[in-house]
Amino acid sequence: MRYLTAGESHGPQLTAIIEGVPSNLPISIEEINEQLARRQKGHGRGRRMQIEKDQVKILSGVRHGYTTGAPITLVVENNDWTHWQGIMSAEPVEEGTEEKRRVSRPRPGHADLNGAIKYHQRDMRNILERSSARETTVRVAVGAVARQLLAPFGIRIGGQVLQINEIVAKRQEVSLDELIARTEESPVRCLDKEAEPLMMAAIDKAKEDGDSLGGTVEVIVEGVPIGLGSHVQWDRKLDGRLAQAIMSIQAFKGVEIGIGFEASGLKGSQVHDEIIWNEETGYSRKTNRAGGLEGGMTTGMPVVVRGVMKPIPTLYKPLMSVDIDSREPFSASIERSDSCAVPAASVVAEAVVAWEIASAMCEKFPSDSLDDMAENVRQYRAYTEKF
Numbered sequence: 001m002r003y004l005t006a007g008e009s010h011g012p013q014l015t016a017i018i019e020g021v022p023s024n025l026p027i028s029i030e031e032i033n034e035q036l037a038r039r040q041k042g043h044g045r046g047r048r049m050q051i052e053k054d055q056v057k058i059l060s061g062v063r064h065g066y067t068t069g070a071p072i073t074l075v076v077e078n079n080d081w082t083h084w085q086g087i088m089s090a091e092p093v094e095e096g097t098e099e100k101r102r103v104s105r106p107r108p109g110h111a112d113l114n115g116a117i118k119y120h121q122r123d124m125r126n127i128l129e130r131s132s133a134r135e136t137t138v139r140v141a142v143g144a145v146a147r148q149l150l151a152p153f154g155i156r157i158g159g160q161v162l163q164i165n166e167i168v169a170k171r172q173e174v175s176l177d178e179l180i181a182r183t184e185e186s187p188v189r190c191l192d193k194e195a196e197p198l199m200m201a202a203i204d205k206a207k208e209d210g211d212s213l214g215g216t217v218e219v220i221v222e223g224v225p226i227g228l229g230s231h232v233q234w235d236r237k238l239d240g241r242l243a244q245a246i247m248s249i250q251a252f253k254g255v256e257i258g259i260g261f262e263a264s265g266l267k268g269s270q271v272h273d274e275i276i277w278n279e280e281t282g283y284s285r286k287t288n289r290a291g292g293l294e295g296g297m298t299t300g301m302p303v304v305v306r307g308v309m310k311p312i313p314t315l316y317k318p319l320m321s322v323d324i325d326s327r328e329p330f331s332a333s334i335e336r337s338d339s340c341a342v343p344a345a346s347v348v349a350e351a352v353v354a355w356e357i358a359s360a361m362c363e364k365f366p367s368d369s370l371d372d373m374a375e376n377v378r379q380y381r382a383y384t385e386k387f
């Protein structure tokens, strides 16, 4: 499977085209919209989220509720477009007749300056419009389709926030069902009830100070068969692909699988997961420090991926920058902004992980139709249990 996204933050819409989704897969528009709504929530979001009410439109590839195997086009319209039509118009405008909201003072941490130099743009709006994480809207819609492809195989995904700024959540041993239910109730998508108000207070304080905060999110996938991905070629290793997916989310600067960076300080005997076998389910592991991946392939244990999001670059009390017209020092430009988007980003992280797992399923099993795929997954599972 593959997909592309298109669209600007303040343009008319975001679009995704997905190719390779098996035919005969039931698609629920409500479920896609539920995922879009989850991404819009979270303490620390800016005013834009009050303007938008993201809803998907399916323009191709789905008929009477089922995929046909043809490319699927997903669209999410920007309500904010009504305020930006002239500024973002594709039509030529006469010089001086239209307010362009030109950006000439690049924000440290955003794509503004590098993009402007690379693409020969004197108006950095032409960069920020596309680098904006508004794009994650359609990535979540794509992830929602991937989730619907995984659901018939009992593969389920949850996510949580583990840290915001200095506040680290205490680890909670809960089932995936409980994690999914409880994070949905939390304004910061955190299971630790003691950390939650501290995180919210830290976000409020940062906002008050004109500052921003980052943090850590975790995604867990259960029900994955053994052997997705491959050890035989670098670009087929599923751990590498998951890392790329997480790092492709705007503002993500770190990724780890299983115990990740902690492994550097431990001995092999403290890191590797002992192998066990039983007659009913076959091979398994005593622990899951590997986060469900060894040799670029799934072990059958839950896949556990964490990502670190840096603090949002746009600051209401801006850092110093340089104006590209005068080359004089100036405060960076201020665009309307979130002060912390870690809870929203955890929903995006779930989506991109869902996509990678679903893609790996389609590579492992014949996937022209859901019927082919279901039969092959059933046979393969019976085989792995007996191996």
Ligand SMILES: Cc1cc2nc3c(=O)[nH]c(=O)nc-3n(C[C@H](O)[C@H](O)[C@H](O)COP(=O)(O)O)c2cc1C
Binding pocket: 046, 109, 110, 111, 131, 132, 133, 136, 249, 250, 251, 252, 310, 312, 313, 314, 336, 337, 338, 339, 341, 344, 345, 348
């Ligand atoms: C859900 C989400 C919301 C974001 N909101 C903002 C925002 O309001 N203001 C901002 O400057 N950056 C925001 N970002 C981060 C920028 O888009 C990102 O830092 C920028 O594109 C530069 O890319 P890089 O940080 O990956 O290098 C957000 C990121 C995510 C994932």
Ligand SMILES: C=C(O[C@@H]1CC(C(=O)O)=C[C@@H](OP(=O)(O)O)[C@H]1O)C(=O)O
Binding pocket: 009, 046, 047, 048, 049, 131, 132, 133, 134, 136, 137, 250, 335, 336, 337, 338
């Ligand atoms: C629009 C979204 O996030 C945006 C991501 C973003 C950025 O620079 O990444 C900047 C802000 O855009 P605006 O200036 O229009 O408020 C955020 O609101 C969204 O998540 O849907």
